[in-house]
Amino acid sequence: AGVFVTEHISTTLGVLAADMGAKDSIALNVLEVRLAIEIESAGLAAIRRNAAQEAAIQEAFFEFERLLLDSQPTGPADLAFHRAIASATNNPFYVEMHDVLGRRAIPCDVTSPWSTELVQSDDYQRGLQREHL
Template structure:
């Protein structure tokens, strides 16, 4: 009996201080608060800002450097690398129209996020699960206020990626950035339809299935829920393209009054 109780207990691993610093700096990079090529504050300034030791800051910077996000320069300091944003900026210009961009990005997300959902269900700690839930409810709150939900949508998927405890899942989403979520009215890949309340509520129902599976620790169901969510998004986008083509065909067939 006692062994059964112990077996059912789950002790959430408290994030290391260096991981907290890494996550904070990654978020500033993602949001644009820290720009490519920019010099980071000194170790002393970071120590004071985060209220941690220099050892923690050095460990965090080493993690960021290993991830290819920053690079130390002898005698000059630590700088954000420029190559990542430059390379993907060039890639964006070659991807085609905003419609093809959205479909291409969804295809990439399918390859990344199905497994990230499964790993999150297995590896997430209490704080990471809370972050996923917080992003979910933030989406809901913005929807009720009729405000753009894109940032909360991206935060939801990013929190899942973070819960894998594999930083490269987060980096891939950060590289995609706003391209990953076309439903925000501020996104250049948005359309009128994806901004509709009905569309947004459909997304939230799919998010709920993903959240429920992760919270239950059910990796396979989490993978399936994420697969259904992203393939449904592909289907919806293709249907919108077909509807737009049909509209233009019918409009062009109407005789001119001139």
């Protein structure tokens, strides 16, 4: 009895998120969606960001760099970097879509089903950081 608070994700997005972890073939589909969302969100963020949002993007970038130099997993910083860009669009739906994709969309995150030793390698990570720059 009583009132309970639970996280609510729309049915359509919830089904997408639940299905993503089950099939390797979905990795390409996720990448295509990420490209569409992230290219547009980067453009919008470049136009719409405020100083605090720009600082959050830079903080996540430098955290990725720090983790890379310390040979630590960079997935959380990578996720924070892309989420900060989505937030800087000032369109909450970009953040919502980013959150639905979550860690599964960041292959260097060891919790991602797409993660491999190759994408966790130092060379891959350095290339990724150059792309972030």
